[in-house]
Every structure is written in structure tokens, then in C-alpha cells.
Amino acid sequence: MTTSWADAVAENDDNNNNNNNNNNNQAPPARPTYIPPHLRKNPPILANPPVPAYTAPSLSGNRYSGGGGGGGGGGENFVINFAAYEDIPVETSGDNVPPPVNTFAEIDLGEALNLNIRRCKYVKPTPVQRHAIPISLGGRDLMACAQTGSGKTAAFCFPIISGILNGKYAQKPRDMRTAYPLALILSPTRELSCQIHEEAKKFSYQTGIRVVVAYGGTPVREQLAELQRGVDILVATPGRLNDLLERARVSLQMIRYLALDEADRMLDMGFEPQIRKIVEQMDMPPRGVRQTLLFSATFPKRDTVQRLASDFLANYIFLAVGRVGSSTDLIVQRVEFVQESDKRSHLMDLLHAQRDNGSHGKQALTLVFVETKKGADSLEYWLCSNGFPATTIHGDRSQQEREHALRSFKSGQTPILVATDVAARGLDIPHVAHVVNFDLPNDIDDYVHRIGRTGRAGNTGLATAFFNDNNSSISKALADLMQESNQEVPVWLQKHAAIRSYGGGGRNRRSGGGRFGGRDFRRDSGFNRGSGGADNSGNTTSPGGYGSGNNNPGAPSAWD
Numbered sequence: 262m263t264t265s266w267a268d269a270v271a272e273n274d275d276n277n278n279n280n281n282n283n284n285n286n287q288a289p290p291a292r293p294t295y296i297p298p299h300l301r302k303n304p305p306i307l308a309n310p311p312v313p314a315y316t317a318p319s320l321s322g323n324r325y326s327g328g329g330g331g332g333g334g335g336g337e338n339f340v341i342n343f344a345a346y347e348d349i350p351v352e353t354s355g356d357n358v359p360p361p362v363n364t365f366a367e368i369d370l371g372e373a374l375n376l377n378i379r380r381c382k383y384v385k386p387t388p389v390q391r392h393a394i395p396i397s398l399g400g401r402d403l404m405a406c407a408q409t410g411s412g413k414t415a416a417f418c419f420p421i422i423s424g425i426l427n428g429k430y431a432q433k434p435r436d437m438r439t440a441y442p443l444a445l446i447l448s449p450t451r452e453l454s455c456q457i458h459e460e461a462k463k464f465s466y467q468t469g470i471r472v473v474v475a476y477g478g479t480p481v482r483e484q485l486a487e488l489q490r491g492v493d494i495l496v497a498t499p500g501r502l503n504d505l506l507e508r509a510r511v512s513l514q515m516i517r518y519l520a521l522d523e524a525d526r527m528l529d530m531g532f533e534p535q536i537r538k539i540v541e542q543m544d545m546p547p548r549g550v551r552q553t554l555l556f557s558a559t560f561p562k563r564d565t566v567q568r569l570a571s572d573f574l575a576n577y578i579f580l581a582v583g584r585v586g587s588s589t590d591l592i593v594q595r596v597e598f599v600q601e602s603d604k605r606s607h608l609m610d611l612l613h614a615q616r617d618n619g620s621h622g623k624q625a626l627t628l629v630f631v632e633t634k635k636g637a638d639s640l641e642y643w644l645c646s647n648g649f650p651a652t653t654i655h656g657d658r659s660q661q662e663r664e665h666a667l668r669s670f671k672s673g674q675t676p677i678l679v680a681t682d683v684a685a686r687g688l689d690i691p692h693v694a695h696v697v698n699f700d701l702p703n704d705i706d707d708y709v710h711r712i713g714r715t716g717r718a719g720n721t722g723l724a725t726a727f728f729n730d731n732n733s734s735i736s737k738a739l740a741d742l743m744q745e746s747n748q749e750v751p752v753w754l755q756k757h758a759a760i761r762s763y764g765g766g767g768r769n770r771r772s773g774g775g776r777f778g779g780r781d782f783r784r785d786s787g788f789n790r791g792s793g794g795a796d797n798s799g800n801t802t803s804p805g806g807y808g809s810g811n812n813n814p815g816a817p818s819a820w821d
């Protein structure tokens with residue numbers, strides 16, 4: 262028998278309360294000091310790094326449900342640690358920015374949505390929600406940057422749902438073949454679309470709003486059937502949506518809300534032509550008529566995403582919550598110097614230490630990022646052969662295999678997931694205790710999103726990166742990021758970074774700098790593009806007082 266989400270929430274309620282009670286007062290288990298193998302034998306040539314005490318991630322019982330896993334991020338919730346967000350710096354710019362709220366009660370979201378918020382056990386809005394929801398409810402376009410795991414999904418879903426519930430819309434055309442959604446949420450990956458779909462369904466529970474997801478890699482027939490049953494909010498990846506638009510199975514003429522999640526990633530993945538086609542060349546109402554929301558944890562300031570914002574948004578408000586483009590300091594970041602040939606044994610040591618610290622016979626969920634699909638398969642095979650159940654997610658696996666892998670990982674059945682960047686963005690898996698960058702990415706933004714799979718919703722997490730000479734291009738950005746997130750930067754990494762700075766290693770601008778990517782570039786060099794909205798903004802509130810100064814986008818600035 263299937264149970265409704267609300268029933269599941271109610272059931273979890275009791276279990277979580279019991280678990281909370283059982284675990285709240287427990288002292289953490291004693292943890293051994295871990296000395297990485299490369300430091301036991303050969304210290305790296307560059308320096309004498311201080312040996313950090315390795316604290317294996319612990320499992321707190323209330324955060325670990327050994328249950329069936331389920332799809333998306335749905336069903337499970339863990340307690341958000343709001344104290345972690347108290348002093349977070351916030352910057353807004355744009356005309357007449359609506360003031361933030363402190364509670365959900367202060368905002369008129371409607372009774373049905375408020376009830377669902379309570380069902381989700383969202384007691385208080387997170388900082389990005391405090392600011393973004395009133396802005397969006399006020400009908401304004403928004404470009405919002407906030408750290409990974411800080412509640413951006415609800416920040417764009419709540420105003421959309423509330424707007425649809427309160428809005429008066431023209432009758433949808435009577436056309437059985439074509440679906441006419443009122444809101445469109447675009448996201449870069451299939452898994453993220455599924456997750457947003459699950460979340461949006463929870464938030465729309467018993468409101469009468471229908472949420473449908475469309476993504477590639479699966480037969481289109483089922484999705485078409487879902488669309489035919491009616492759709493108010495369509496969550497989609499750009500490729501599949503284009504397909505549906507070309508078949509005239511979806512029309513965008515009724516769109517009132519457009520949200521782009523992880524917009525920068527969609528552009529990185531080469532989706533720009535498809536997104537522009539969807540937004541500019543089909544039948545979607547123009548900016549200013551529809552309301553447009555752009556969200557990410559990183560918005561590189563010299564990136565095409567800024568152009569996209571100026572083309573898609575009208576008189577928008579720019580919101581940066583936290584030191585955006587930076588990582589949350591809730592994530593303990595470690596970087597260890599590991600030669601390519603030592604990576605596997607080094608990983609094995611980490612996993613052994615972690616296993617020794619596990620509780621209830623369960624191993625903490627560990628997400629291991631590698632560079633290539635082949636590398637992922639081969640590492641998975643090797644881990645499994647060495648007694649560590651692992652699975653993989655990457656672009657060469659079928660969608661069915663990808664979804665199965667994710668379920669198996671979430672449920673704890675396969676506590677290690679080896680992944681390429683396809684799993685780097687947006688996925689909200691509550692019990693990921695450790696992210697290992699087995700292969701570091703070249704781009705610091707990718708690093709930020711990868712490690713952001715842990716340390717979510719105000720909870721702590723651990724991220725370990727294996728660094729060697731092949732990663733020189735990211736050394737400076739990595740050292741800067743760690744410093745900025747109050748992490749201990751190994752001396753050898755500082756030296757590497759210094760060599761990089763002096764050696765003119767500026768080939769990759771994004772990995773060599775651009776830290777505070779989350780800046781309203783309208784404030785740089787008097788940008789004023791076209792008509793219809795992009796303004797020269799100036800209104801800034803910045804309790805944390807960051808981002809001052811440099812107005813020349815070409816020059817190195819305090820943001821770099």
C-alpha cells in the first residue's frame with residue numbers, strides 16, 4: 262500500500278523525535294588521529310605541512326535513515342542549524358528592494374502552503390529565503406546567489422506556488438495535446454530536476470497545483486501522459502523541454518514564472534542556445550511580463566551568466582547571501598598532497614578510518630568525485646573488490662542505472678558513490694558526511710559545488726581533496742577559498758599558490774581568481790544593457806561589509 266507524503270512526514274516525525282532524544286546527549290565517539298600515508302613515508306618536496314588530525318565523519322543516528330531511499334530529496338528532513346547562519350553577510354542591489362522577513366508568518370504565502378511548510382518542519386526561513394521570498398512575492402525579477410545547501414529550492418518554489426494559488430489567470434486553451442504550464446523551472450541535470458520536482462510536489466501538496474517533470478534519458482511517453490493530465494509547474498532539463506516544444510506538446514504562452522536553477526552550470530554545459538531558444542524564440546511571454554528568477558551558489562562575474570541575466574531579467578534585484586561563490590565554513594576542508602599513484606591506497610586509508618568511526622554498523626555516506634567516466638567505473642570496481650560497496654553515477658550510465666545508483670547511495674545500501682561532475686550540483690542527500698575530491702576539478706566553482714554536497718542546511722561536513730602537481734592551476738583559488746572559509750591552509754599549498762601567482766598562471770581566469778563571483782555586475786563600469794530593465798543599481802545593504810571597492814571588471818579586485 263502506498264502512503265501519502267504527509268503520512269510519511271507524520272511517521273518520520275515520531276521516529277526522528279525518538280532518535281533525537283536518543284542522540285542529543287551522547288558524547289561523540291573517541292576518534293583516532295589519522296596520519297595520511299604520504300606523510301608517514303615521504304613528505305612532499307614543497308614543504309613541511311602541519312599534520313592535521315583527521316576526524317572521520319561521524320554518523321548521528323537521527324540523520325541516518327536506513328530506509329528505502331526514495332527519489333529526489335523528498336521525505337526526509339533533518340534539523341537545520343540556524344545559529345550557523347546568524348552573521349551571514351547579505352548584499353542586495355537594485356531599485357526599491359523589499360525588506361527581508363524573519364518568519365514565514367510575516368509573509369502572506371497562503372494557508373495551504375503554510376501548512377505544507379509546517380509539514381516540512383521548516384520552522385524559520387533560511388537567510389536566502391528571508392530575503393528572496395519577499396522580493397519574488399513583490400513581483401520582482403531576481404538574481405540570487407547563496408551558498409550550497411542553504412535552501413534555495415524553497416526560496417524560488419514558495420513564491421511560485423503562492424503566486425499561482427493567488428493569481429488570476431486566463432482560461433488555459435482547450436487543447437488535449439498541448440500542455441500549458443504557468444511556471445517553468447529549468448535545471449541542468451536530470452537528477453536535480455527530479456529532486457526539484459519532488460520538493461515542489463511536497464510544497465504543493467493538497468493545493469491542487471500539478472507539478473510535472475520532464476528530462477531526457479527516459480522514454481518520453483510517460484512524461485507526455487503526465488503532461489496531458491495537466492501541469493501548472495513544469496520542471497525540466499533544457500534538452501527534453503526543447504524536444505517537447507518542437508513536438509508542440511508543451512506551449513509556454515501561459516508562463517508567468519520562469520526559474521533557472523544553477524544557471525551558470527547550464528551555460529557551462531553548453532545549454533545556452535537551447536535556453537535562449539526556450540526563453541526568447543518560442544511563445545514565452547517576454548521579460549517584464551513573466552517573472553524571472555535566477556539562482557545559483559556561484560555566478561562568475563565575467564561569465565555569460567551575467568549577460569544572460571541582463572537579457573532575461575527586467576529591473577531585477579541582485580541578492581548575495583553569504584560570501585557567495587565561496588564555500589560555507591560549516592564544511593571542514595582538508596587538502597592532502599597525494600601523488601597520482603598513491604591515490605587509491607590513500608582513499609582506502611580514509612575509508613578504513615571512517616569505517617572504524619561509523620556507528621550502528623553503518624558507514625558514513627561518502628561521495629568521491631573523479632575526473633572521467635572510465636575513472637569512475639574503474640575506481641568503483643576496485644573499491645568493491647576491496648570490500649567497500651560502491652556505485653557510480655556518470656554520463657555513460659543509463660538513466661535507470663543513474664537513478665538506481667542514487668537510490669542505493671541515499672539508502673546507505675551502497676555507502677560510497679563515485680561520481681563525475683554530473684552529481685556536483687544541487688543534489689540534496691542529507692547524510693553525506695564526506696566528500697572526497699579524488700581528482701580535483703580545474704574550476705574552483707566546480708569544487709565549491711562538489712564539496713557543497715555535504716555540510717547542508719546548517720549541518721557540518723568534511724571535504725578532503727587529493728592535490729598534486731597536476732592541480733597547480735587551481736592552487737591559488739583553492740588556497741584563497743579555504744582561507745576565506747576559515748580553513749587551515751597547508752603551508753605547502755600556500756607555497757604552490759604563491760608560485761602560481763608569481764608565475765603568471767592566469768590562463769584560467771576562473772580557477773585563478775574571481776572568488777566573489779556573486780557580485781551584481783551592473784555595479785561594475787556603469788553597465789547598462791539594452792532597454793527594458795537592466796538598471797544601474799546602487800542600493801546595497803551589507804552587514805558583513807564585503808565586496809567594496811573595485812569597479813573595474815578587468816582589474817584584479819578585492820573579489821579576486
Ligand SMILES: Nc1ncnc2c1ncn2[C@@H]1O[C@H](COP(=O)(O)OP(=O)(O)OP(=O)(O)O)[C@@H](O)[C@H]1O
Nearest residue numbers: 341383385386387409410411412413414687689718
Ligand atoms: N527553512 C528551512 N528550514 C529547514 N530546512 C530547510 C529550510 N529550507 C531548506 N531546508 C532544507 O535544507 C536542505 C538544503 O536545501 P536546498 O537543496 O534547497 O539547498 P540549495 O541552496 O538549493 O543547495 P545547492 O546550492 O547545493 O543546490 C534541504 O534538505 C531542505 O529541505
